[in-house]
Amino acid sequence: MQTKSVRRWIRVLHYWLGVIVSLQLLIWLITGVYFNLTPHDELKGMVYNHSHHIEPKALKIDPERLLSAEEVLALSPNNTVEQLTLQMIAGQPVYMLDNQVQRYQHQCQQQSLRHAYSGKPFVIDRHIATQLALNSYMGPGEFISINKLEKAHTEWPKQCNPMWQVNMADELETRIYINAVNGQLIGHKNQQTQVADFMFKLHFMDYLHQGSFNNPFSWLFGLMMLILSLTGLYWVIENLIMKRYRV
Secondary structure, X not given: OHHHHHHHHHHHHHHHHHHHHHHHHHHHHHHHHHHHHOOHHHHOOOOOEOHHHOOOOOOOOOOOOOOOHHHHHHOOOOOOOOEEEEEEEOOEEEEEEEEEOOOOOOOOOEEEEEEOOOOOEOOXXXXXXXXXXXXXXXXXXXXXXXXXXXXXXXOEOOOOOOEXXXXXXXXXXXXXXXXXXXXXXXXXXXXXXXXXXHHHHHHHOOOOOOOOOOOHHHHHHHHHHHHHHHHHHHHHHHHHHOOOXXX
């Protein structure tokens, strides 16, 4: 009787795991079809974002006013700088000092900015963030408002750095995000990306807003797939032993 109870329990477990796994496979199929049918620009919020089409501009710098790297480093003697780069931000020459170079832009940046002429700290304030956002925008809307987000936002769950959110008045309700540490464009979000982000959440089972496929729900689904396979294998072996298969 105990053996029959175990067999019955394995069969019930196999059935229910099959139902749950089948539902997730159906979700993968639906979301996969959506990703293939939806234009890439809509998925990534690039409808009104023309920054990816613009070639980098040459640095317009007055060499007579430009501070040397040694002079800039001397302004921060207590900081260990791994990398020093010169770039243009909102039309201004700026030195970016990396105290610790990060592999990805969404990681917490250990950076500081200094004006390349005066050596004074260069801050990505409200005015500069708005200018940077508008430089990346090619839509018909006008600027509405700007907000500073100190913590991670649901639209950018992996972003560790504070951000400026610039809101535009257009039919897509475009929202432009600027990194408040280094002024780099994080990306655009709008009504289209809301649907796309929801589909990505279903596809990657990212229900905890981690922005990654490597999450507890994926681990759980992998375990369920393993148990489903093992219970199915047990059932096949049992049928072979019981000679239930016929030629």
